[in-house]
Amino acid sequence: MKSAYRPHSMSRKKDPIELFHSGQLVKVCAPMVRYSKLAFRTLVRKYSCDLCYTPMIVAADFVQSVKARDSEFTTNQGDCPLIVQFAANDARLLSDAARIVCPYANGIDINCGCPQR
Numbered sequence: 273m274k275s276a277y278r279p280h281s282m283s284r285k286k287d288p289i290e291l292f293h294s295g296q297l298v299k300v301c302a303p304m305v306r307y308s309k310l311a312f313r314t315l316v317r318k319y320s321c322d323l324c325y326t327p328m329i330v331a332a333d334f335v336q337s338v339k340a341r342d343s344e345f346t347t348n349q350g351d352c353p354l355i356v357q358f359a360a361n362d363a364r365l366l367s368d369a370a371r372i373v374c375p376y377a378n379g380i381d382i383n384c385g386c387p388q389r
């Protein structure tokens with residue numbers, strides 16, 4: 273997560289909850305490890321995707337390593353609304369990861385589906 277990135281302005285229009293209450297069809301790009309990174313999210317947004325997820329990010333690595341953070345998560349001003357998905361088995365680490373990423377995200381998701389340690 274490069275320091276040059278400025279936090280999203282959390283305009284009401286970009287609020288994911290509002291999207292789901294709009295009565296319109298909401299097009300969502302689900303999280304996909306190795307695929308749904310910034311370039312892919314930029315592409316699907318061009319094809320009118322309303323809401324994107326990041327790939328699953330391991331919360332412990334994200335919290336403990338700046339290098340992991342920079343390689344696992346990049347964003348920009350157009351990358352919004354964005355849900356960041358974490359894998360975690362420790363509530364403190366999940367909460368710390370969420371706190372770090374929240375200026376750049378419109379929501380946090382925990383992956384409860386994929387087998388993880």
Ligand SMILES: Cc1cc2nc3c(=O)[nH]c(=O)nc-3n(C[C@H](O)[C@H](O)[C@H](O)COP(=O)(O)O)c2cc1C
Pocket residue numbers: 302303304305306307327328357383385386
């Ligand atoms: C290559 C690949 C990577 C995926 N990675 C994740 C992931 O990181 N987190 C997650 O919750 N689901 C992951 N999934 C599951 C997808 O988010 C999605 O739920 C699944 O592909 C079903 O989508 P569909 O209902 O549009 O068919 C992945 C799926 C694929 C094909």
